[in-house]
Amino acid sequence: MFKKVLIANRGEIAVRVMRTCKALGIHTIGVYSEADADAPHVKMADEAHLIGSARVAESYLNIDKILEVAKGTKADAIHPGYGLLSENAEFARRCEEAGLTFIGPSPAVISKMGSKIESRKAMEEAGVPVVPGITYPLADAEEAVEVADRIGYPVMLKASAGGGGIGMQVVKSGDEIRKAFAGNQKRATDFFGDGAMYVEKYVESPRHIEIQILADGFGNTVYLWERECSIQRRHQKVVEEAPSSFITEITRKKMGEAAVKAAKSIGYKNAGTIEFLVDEQQNFYFLEMNTRLQVEHPVTEEITGLDLVEKQLKIAAGEALTFSQEEVKRDGHAIEVRVYAEDPKTFFPSPGKITKLVLPDGEGVRHELAIHGQSVVTPFYDPMIAKLVVKGSNREEAIERLQAALADYQIEGIKTNIPMLQEVISHPAFRSGDTTTNFVEKYLKPLKKANK
Structure with missing residues (x-):
């Protein structure tokens, strides 16, 4: 079992992970932003380290700084919690390269399942039922209309890299797709750095x-x-x-x-x-x-x-x-x-x-x-x-x-x-x-x- 685990997260999930680590006799390493200096997860950790300003990009998403703390504290492993870097394949890969165990699946698996298009392909190949739709990124709104006309309305317009409802919209006609496509694509690009869009059949009242x-x-x-x-x-x-x-x-x-x-x-x-x-x-x-x-x-x-x-x-x-x-x-x-x-x-x-x-x-x-x-x-x-x-x-x-x-x-x-x-x-x-x-x-x- 690990001797030291760094919890690369904040809030209740950081506390939750620390609770089990302590029960197993594992030394816990917390990280925090300037805004979280007095947070309960900081006080609960066996040791805690400041990693940046309040802005999430400069603290909890700062891979370099988190790995620097892990190295300096001689951590064995990193638990990412949920949200933040938990499904970031690059973070998992960097952990492995640094000789740290990433407590989660491999970077390759995270990458494949992080793309809604690639995950649909994988599930179709495995024989797992998927919602009728496409497994490739749309070129533009007109292609989206062609696909939607084929599978039938209503459809769900989705960002391949999306989550939390961002870049996602139910549309009931070609005109609605044309109005919605560019805005959702832009939001997906802004939030996830990936504007790939696809459509699938909307399952009503699921x-x-x-x-x-x-x-x-x-x-x-x-x-x-x-x-x-x-x-x-x-x-x-x-x-x-x-x-x-x-x-x-x-x-x-x-x-x-x-x-x-x-x-x-x-x-x-x-x-x-x-x-x-x-x-x-x-x-x-x-x-x-x-x-x-x-x-x-x-x-x-x-x-x-x-x-x-x-x-x-x-x-x-x-x-x-x-x-x-x-x-x-x-x-x-x-x-x-x-x-x-x-x-x-x-x-x-x-x-x-x-x-x-x-x-x-x-x-x-x-x-x-x-x-x-x-x-x-x-x-x-x-x-x-x-x-x-x-x-x-x-x-x-x-x-x-x-x-x-x-x-x-x-x-x-x-x-x-x-x-x-x-x-x-x-x-x-x-x-x-x-x-x-x-x-x-x-x-x-x-x-x-x-x-x-």
Whole structure:
């Protein structure tokens, strides 16, 4: 096992990784920007090092500086967390060249699955169902119209290197494509340095269901059931649960086996997630693969009893999985909500100083956070400030515990999305399991009106 691990991240995920490292007796090395000098992850680390200014490009995305710290502290490995450099193939390659273990898959795999076009090709070749569409970059808007006319409207115009809804738009006609193409291409170029665009059939009212997998270096790959992440705003998840209340055991098994097939076909190693779109008839289609730990990994941990960060560390250290697919348990129901520093009506960020923080307590309640009662939420980073996770013996009990916990949550000094989360989980549609990706637009009409 590693002696020293540098966590190349910030916020709650840095704290989360450090917690497991400490449990395994691993010395933790934190990094921080000037804006995060007093952040909890800095205080929790066994040692922490300043890597730059508040601007993310000059700190948490500064590969040279992070590797300089790793070398100076004699780190054995780097855990990238999620976001930031976690799916950056160049960073993974530079780690390897520096003699550091990158806790994740190989640079080649990250590169292949980081391109939505290349990943579609790989999945088609592996026999994994994909949404009808193309596997090559479009030359221009007119070619996009030709393809869309062929596969049928509506279609999803997508940036190949995109994520978080950037460069993505549903279009219902050729005229809409012509209006949308240039703007989305420019946003993709600005955010990802890659303006390649493609189109695929838009699956209406789908479920967003993903399969967590683990793969070691000895050919063993298992799936750890599914997470339903359909409730989203601006194509970003806000509520995640495991297991899904929608799919049958037959579909669950088919999706898990498809995820394992996908991972094995590309030589995947470490923790990863295969995301699927699932239609009303439970047909499922590959959406993308996340080659890292997911924000919503705690709900999988709650129903399986596994520590996914521990598994990541052990696999990266050369250890084999110690259990088979048949031994993966599924116990109870877990739900996670993401608490954002944002206006609950407009979804705009709400930075500022937290003047009061009271966390709910109770059976089955878990917190993942990196804030305290005097934390300053800066405008420089993602506004997610905490994750509230609850577990119950079944979905109904989990919802009841989540409602009680949200009612007891107190954050003052900034606005949060807690009112929106309360409205979601108290809605009859959510209670009945009607959790498609258009839930917010369909059911939260006051929010929809305010967001225009």
